[in-house]
Amino acid sequence: MVMIETASLLLAIPFIAAFILYIYAAISSGQRFNKWPAYRIALWMLGTIFALLSVAGPLAKRAHMDFEAHMLGHLFLGMLAPLLMALAKPMTLALRALSVKYAKKLARILRSRPIIFLSNPLTATILNVGGLWVLYTTDLYMMMHQYLWLHLLVHMHVFLAGYIFTISLIYLEPTPHRYSYLYRSIILVIALAGHGILSKFIYANPPAGVPPDEARAGGMLMYYGGDAIDIVLVFLLCLHWFRASKPQTTISQAT
Amino acid sequence: MANMNRTDTSSHMPDFSKNLWAGFMFGLGLVAFIDETVFHQLLHWHHFYDKSTTNIGLVSDGFFHAFSWFATIAGLFLLADLRRRESFWLKRWWGGMLLGSGGFQLYDGIIQHKIMRLHQIRYNVDIMPYDLVWNITAAIMLLIGIFLTFQTRPGATHKGVTNPLGND
Numbered sequence: 001m002v003m004i005e006t007a008s009l010l011l012a013i014p015f016i017a018a019f020i021l022y023i024y025a026a027i028s029s030g031q032r033f034n035k036w037p038a039y040r041i042a043l044w045m046l047g048t049i050f051a052l053l054s055v056a057g058p059l060a061k062r063a064h065m066d067f068e069a070h071m072l073g074h075l076f077l078g079m080l081a082p083l084l085m086a087l088a089k090p091m092t093l094a095l096r097a098l099s100v101k102y103a104k105k106l107a108r109i110l111r112s113r114p115i116i117f118l119s120n121p122l123t124a125t126i127l128n129v130g131g132l133w134v135l136y137t138t139d140l141y142m143m144m145h146q147y148l149w150l151h152l153l154v155h156m157h158v159f160l161a162g163y164i165f166t167i168s169l170i171y172l173e174p175t176p177h178r179y180s181y182l183y184r185s186i187i188l189v190i191a192l193a194g195h196g197i198l199s200k201f202i203y204a205n206p207p208a209g210v211p212p213d214e215a216r217a218g219g220m221l222m223y224y225g226g227d228a229i230d231i232v233l234v235f236l237l238c239l240h241w242f243r244a245s246k247p248q249t250t251i252s253q254a255t
Numbered sequence: 256m257a258n259m260n261r262t263d264t265s266s267h268m269p270d271f272s273k274n275l276w277a278g279f280m281f282g283l284g285l286v287a288f289i290d291e292t293v294f295h296q297l298l299h300w301h302h303f304y305d306k307s308t309t310n311i312g313l314v315s316d317g318f319f320h321a322f323s324w325f326a327t328i329a330g331l332f333l334l335a336d337l338r339r340r341e342s343f344w345l346k347r348w349w350g351g352m353l354l355g356s357g358g359f360q361l362y363d364g365i366i367q368h369k370i371m372r373l374h375q376i377r378y379n380v381d382i383m384p385y386d387l388v389w390n391i392t393a394a395i396m397l398l399i400g401i402f403l404t405f406q407t408r409p410g411a412t413h414k415g416v417t418n419p420l421g422n423d
Contacts, residue, residue, distance in 0.1 A: 192321035203304050234325050238332040
């Protein structure tokens with residue numbers, strides 16, 4: 001059995017470290033440039049809280065025995081925390097806070113081939129939704145509770161894939177390689193469908209070791225919880241599209 | 256100047272396809288939304304999952320659900336875009352709206368409920384009257400949608416003028 005306390009601690013450390021770094025960067029860059037907006041700090045804090053809730057504390061503890069609690073944790077870790085943290089624009093903050101030399105290095109890394117490959121919405125969707133299919137339709141879910149390294153790997157993957165998925169669809173920060181709104185919309189619909197289908201599949205086919213009633217509750221939570229968060233992604237994508245296609249002059253101005 | 260004004264007015268034609276698509280997407284999304292809130296959540300007639308569901312039914316439902324979720328929001332943004340460009344045409348939008356809502360309801364009622372056996376409208380009742388009301392309503396909506404879309408097609412005259420938005 002995985003030692004819950006060890007796993008919680010190891011998973012919590014990166015989030016706490018990232019939080020401290022974010023606050024430090026916000027304060028130090030705020031002295032050189034404009035003040036970094038307080039609401040972005042609040043978004044990053046909220047994202048960190050939801051991530052921590054899912055990896056440590058009572059919810060994480062219950063998630064080991066209760067599939068519905070596990071699913072709530074995964075909604076937080078894989079969807080809500082990534083969305084809130086992406087809205088906090090950490091890359092923009094990092095580029096602002098770093099010295100010119102290191103900011104250039106970071107910008108170069110963001111333009112590198114592996115990052116461009118990862119931030120293709122299709123790659124990000126396969127990593128994110130495909131990863132979930134592997135987790136819940138194979139023995140991986142059961143094994144995750146037996147091996148510490150698998151537990152850590154799965155949880156970090158869920159968060160990172162969720163984050164990459166979010167920023168591959170919604171461009172909030174300088175994005176070197178941009179894809180069209182139509183392409184991103186199509187991928188988003190496919191990802192939504194993949195998520196919804198998997199939820200109902202789990203409802204009907206409990207993952208190994210999960211009692212049927214927990215699988216039903218977890219499947220429904222995944223379905224509706226996913227919808228609730230995805231509606232924000234859809235709204236943001238449409239809003240950006242709407243703004244980008246603003247007509248140059250309106251008819252009333254022209255006549 | 257007079258010449259320029261005329262050019263401006265004639266370029267102010269409604270966007271035929273955008274009006275139709277805006278209505279279509281909103282209509283599809285609206286029916287899916289009513290299906291979810293009224294029949295799943297409020298009445299509890301529809302079931303989340305029915306054991307008789309085929310695999311293709313699960314996939315079809317997944318894609319329709321995802322697209323309708325997207326379409327509701329995208330359809331409203333398209334409407335806002337039409338208003339912004341002052342080329343919103345209510346009648347053609349209604350045509351698209353009824354095509355989307357009637358079309359999806361008919362697909363749901365015939366293909367998804369009956370052939371793919373996703374779930375039934377209601378359980379432990381004689382289902383026939385429910386199916387009839389469901390599908391006939393859908394067919395009527397679809398027919399009115401087709402009629403309105405045909406009436407507002409490009410090139411058709413509208414009370415003697417070719418540009419329905421040419422009210423200036």
